[in-house]
Amino acid sequence: MKLRLLLGLFLTFSLAKAQEVTHIDFDTNNPNIVFNSWNSSSTFAKVANPLSDATNSSSFVGQFTAGSDNGIGIGVIEPTSVFPLPFNLASNPIFKMKVFSTEEIDVTFHLENSPDWGNNIEVTSSVTAANVNEWVELTFDFSSYSNIYMNNIVIKIGGANTTQGDIYFFDDIKGPALYTSPAVEYSPANGAVDIAINTNLVIGTNGKFRNIDDSELTDVTNKVALRIGDVNGADVPFLATINGDKNKITIDPTNDLSNATTYWYGVIDSAIEFSTDEAVTGVSASFTTKAAVTGDINEMLFDFDTTNQEVGFVSWEGTGFAKIANPDKSGINLSDNVGEYTHAGNGSGLENGLVSNATPLTPIDFAETPFIKVKVWVSKPVAVTVRVQNYPDYGNGSEQIINVTETDKWVELIYNFGAVTATNLDRVQIYFDRDRTGGSVAGDKYYFDDYLKSNVPPAVSTTLSPAESETGVSLLANPTITSNFQFRNLDNSTITDISSFVELRENNASGTIVSSYAILASNKSTITIRPSQLLKPNTTYWFGIIDNTIEYKENDTAISGVSATFTTTTSDINMVTYNDFDGTSLVSVSESMGETPGVFETVSDPEGGTNMVAKWTKGNTWGGWERIHFQLNAPFDATKDDIFSFRVYSPITTNFMFKLSDAKEDGDQNANLEKWGDILVANQWQTIYIDASELADGVTFDHVFIFIGPGNGGVTGDFYIDDLMGPQLQGTASIDDYDATTFQFFPNPANDIIQIKNLEGEKVIRVFDINSKLVLKKKIQNNELSIEKLKPGLYFININGKFKKLIKN
Numbered sequence: 001m002k003l004r005l006l007l008g009l010f011l012t013f014s015l016a017k018a019q020e021v022t023h024i025d026f027d028t029n030n031p032n033i034v035f036n037s038w039n040s041s042s043t044f045a046k047v048a049n050p051l052s053d054a055t056n057s058s059s060f061v062g063q064f065t066a067g068s069d070n071g072i073g074i075g076v077i078e079p080t081s082v083f084p085l086p087f088n089l090a091s092n093p094i095f096k097m098k099v100f101s102t103e104e105i106d107v108t109f110h111l112e113n114s115p116d117w118g119n120n121i122e123v124t125s126s127v128t129a130a131n132v133n134e135w136v137e138l139t140f141d142f143s144s145y146s147n148i149y150m151n152n153i154v155i156k157i158g159g160a161n162t163t164q165g166d167i168y169f170f171d172d173i174k175g176p177a178l179y180t181s182p183a184v185e186y187s188p189a190n191g192a193v194d195i196a197i198n199t200n201l202v203i204g205t206n207g208k209f210r211n212i213d214d215s216e217l218t219d220v221t222n223k224v225a226l227r228i229g230d231v232n233g234a235d236v237p238f239l240a241t242i243n244g245d246k247n248k249i250t251i252d253p254t255n256d257l258s259n260a261t262t263y264w265y266g267v268i269d270s271a272i273e274f275s276t277d278e279a280v281t282g283v284s285a286s287f288t289t290k291a292a293v294t295g296d297i298n299e300m301l302f303d304f305d306t307t308n309q310e311v312g313f314v315s316w317e318g319t320g321f322a323k324i325a326n327p328d329k330s331g332i333n334l335s336d337n338v339g340e341y342t343h344a345g346n347g348s349g350l351e352n353g354l355v356s357n358a359t360p361l362t363p364i365d366f367a368e369t370p371f372i373k374v375k376v377w378v379s380k381p382v383a384v385t386v387r388v389q390n391y392p393d394y395g396n397g398s399e400q401i402i403n404v405t406e407t408d409k410w411v412e413l414i415y416n417f418g419a420v421t422a423t424n425l426d427r428v429q430i431y432f433d434r435d436r437t438g439g440s441v442a443g444d445k446y447y448f449d450d451y452l453k454s455n456v457p458p459a460v461s462t463t464l465s466p467a468e469s470e471t472g473v474s475l476l477a478n479p480t481i482t483s484n485f486q487f488r489n490l491d492n493s494t495i496t497d498i499s500s501f502v503e504l505r506e507n508n509a510s511g512t513i514v515s516s517y518a519i520l521a522s523n524k525s526t527i528t529i530r531p532s533q534l535l536k537p538n539t540t541y542w543f544g545i546i547d548n549t550i551e552y553k554e555n556d557t558a559i560s561g562v563s564a565t566f567t568t569t570t571s572d573i574n575m576v577t578y579n580d581f582d583g584t585s586l587v588s589v590s591e592s593m594g595e596t597p598g599v600f601e602t603v604s605d606p607e608g609g610t611n612m613v614a615k616w617t618k619g620n621t622w623g624g625w626e627r628i629h630f631q632l633n634a635p636f637d638a639t640k641d642d643i644f645s646f647r648v649y650s651p652i653t654t655n656f657m658f659k660l661s662d663a664k665e666d667g668d669q670n671a672n673l674e675k676w677g678d679i680l681v682a683n684q685w686q687t688i689y690i691d692a693s694e695l696a697d698g699v700t701f702d703h704v705f706i707f708i709g710p711g712n713g714g715v716t717g718d719f720y721i722d723d724l725m726g727p728q729l730q731g732t733a734s735i736d737d738y739d740a741t742t743f744q745f746f747p748n749p750a751n752d753i754i755q756i757k758n759l760e761g762e763k764v765i766r767v768f769d770i771n772s773k774l775v776l777k778k779k780i781q782n783n784e785l786s787i788e789k790l791k792p793g794l795y796f797i798n799i800n801g802k803f804k805k806l807i808k809n
Contacts, residue, residue: 019092035074041067055135073156092176109140110154182207190285198367244714317348333410345442349431370418382438385431466566486524589631595621624713640727649720659705749807
């Protein structure tokens with residue numbers, strides 16, 4: 001019995017020792033490793049051990065020199081070359097590091113993911129007075145964390161005694177072994193209970209997923225499943241996607257799940273594999289949803305009197321906060337205390353403070369309490385933005401804006417977050433006049449109070465833009481229908497295609513249907529109708545929801561009577577074709593740009609026919625900022641309409657950026673304009689219109705760039721571009737110029753020869769086509785010009801700066 005016990009203790013000790021690995025010691029293990037600070041504050045150097053003692057007799061150690069911002073610390077440069085796989089915290093959550101300091105300090109051991117540094121965890125330990133002027137081994141216990149993605153180390157040193165220039169030393173970083181094969185995590189976790197019924201399901205790995213034949217995995221719909229009960233249960237409809245890094249699969253149930261129900265989800269065995277050639281098997285989890293709630297819920301988050309009354313709000317860029325006595329104790333707010341918001345003159349706002357380095361809020365279940373309510377007091381009309389986000393992952397969040405028009409009184413704003421599927425949002429923010437369009441300046445004060453979550457809906461409100469009977473509407477208008485409620489199908493299911501429920505017509509509800517497509521925003525509360533072509537000038541249009549085809553989710557009421565008419569401006573928009581890839585071109589350069597530029601070639605239209613288009617294969621270099629570049633034959637004329645357009649055929653819905661500049665390379669540009677928008681439909685042609693009317697008339701931009709999925713390295717593949725158009729080029733003719741002429745010619749129309757009368761000055765004849773392209777230039781002697789080689793069509797003759805129209809039969 002004693003032998004067995006001793007053997008068991010020996011095996012346990014051996015296993016623990018096997019799980020502890022020396023990752024960095026500057027002598028044998030990663031002796032040439034380099035740490036650095038991304039803001040060049042704290043600095044690193046490999047130096048000789050300043051004091052060899054019994055705890056640390058190493059020859060070399062790391063030196064940390066404190067900077068002006070020690071909250072940044074120093075991290076490993078090119079960490080994936082040092083740690084090819086993440087640390088296996090499940091096998092051993094303990095890190096150890098030896099530190100030498102001449103004063104008491106706090107040492108924070110920070111683990112993060114590369115390249116997603118926002119995914120991080122950290123633990124702090126301290127060098128106390130008893131251990132100064134000697135090497136001491138600090139322990140950092142990560143047992144309270146579960147994270148399979150940590151593959152970089154950052155060291156932060158600070159405390160009350162630390163000043164810029166102070167020097168500390170560290171060595172012998174030990175911790176868990178690296179993973180030897182990809183690990184998987186689930187959200188919701190296996191066995192989780194009380195899960196929100198609108199949650200999305202995520203299967204993540206610290207490796208990469210791919211198809212069994214080693215090809216890139218793009219469509220996971222038939223590779224995963226969601227079922228009631230267990231693996232043999234009834235299938236639940238869903239949409240599934242995989243991210244650009246190929247390490248995260250998201251399952252989005254088509255409809256809300258049922259309350260108090262167990263679900264199974266996972267990867268179908270051997271349907272895909274890891275990039276290590278291992279088939280994915282046994283990857284699944286089960287969870288149970290919350291029971292349904294009954295009755296009204298109005299749960300206070302902050303009220304400055306009784307709930308979290310001592311928790312302040314903080315800013316990251318100067319917005320001021322104070323808890324003060326209510327300056328207007330009247331109307332809907334008789335509270336004693338409220339929050340005072342002092343505008344910083346920039347785009348910053350306030351967020352709730354932390355308690356013991358944690359947010360005092362529990363994550364909000366928006367399926368249960370979809371509404372965030374807050375009372376505000378403003379002295380002038382401004383927009384108020386409420387954002388709910390995760391702490392510490394502030395990039396994970398959702399926000400909404402309400403324009404406040406009632407001034408000098410307390411009003412309650414109600415924000416509908418019912419379409420948000422995230423279940424880890426636990427920190428709230430507020431912004432008054434974030435973009436300063438309301439005229440706010442530094443020092444302006446606003447007030448807020450009674451920040452709460454609720455399941456009690458407000459009265460339904462729906463806004464149409466353009467508004468009823470609005471006139472002078474731009475030909476580029478995209479009518480929108482926005483409600484404070486969500487739109488859904490009459491059978492309570494989620495709308496997946498809104499197009500058949502809305503219409504755009506000429507004149508009235510019985511007029512000719514205008515070709516368009518409609519998109520329902522992710523918040524399920526905004527419908528955008530995008531006409532396939534520019535609207536006609538001086539024309540009346542009707543748009544709206546077809547009566548009794550969909551309903552409001554929050555009150556189960558069928559929608560009717562939601563429509564409006566508007567009239568467009570009387571002015572038409574004139575554009576010329578810069579490149580149609582069928583032979584018409586006003587560009588000297590058409591190319592793709594990237595670290596390794598993707599293929600850019602002229603091909604047949606992917607939808608068939610004889611039309612030729614440009615095909616661009618976008619890669620993932622430059623952090624997703626690869627682009628298409630055109631250099632025009634001359635700068636465009638910014639005194640004209642400043643409207644541009646191009647057609648795009650994309651395999652996915654994503655965003656785009658259209659950029660105009662005076663040079664090709666970013667570093668050479670003196671000025672530019674960037675316009676962002678969305679590609680709303682996949683696998684069909686969409687015409688994009690860009691309004692650049694804010695440009696000054698005197699700009700000389702001759703470079704055009706098109707970015708698709710800008711900054712997103714996961715947006716790759718084949719995209720098609722056609723019919724790039726815009727204002728006429730400088731030095732060429734506009735249709736409006738063609739009557740300013742003194743010379744005459746005949747016949748018109750003509751077949752082969754025209755006779756010209758009243759010629760003065762230089763007898764150089766220039767002929768331009770409808771797109772302002774010079775197609776013929778000739779100096780004549782006998783007042784005759786041969787046009788025999790011109791194709792039939794409309795042309796413009798230019799002599800000494802004067803223009804006249806010519807029709808070639």
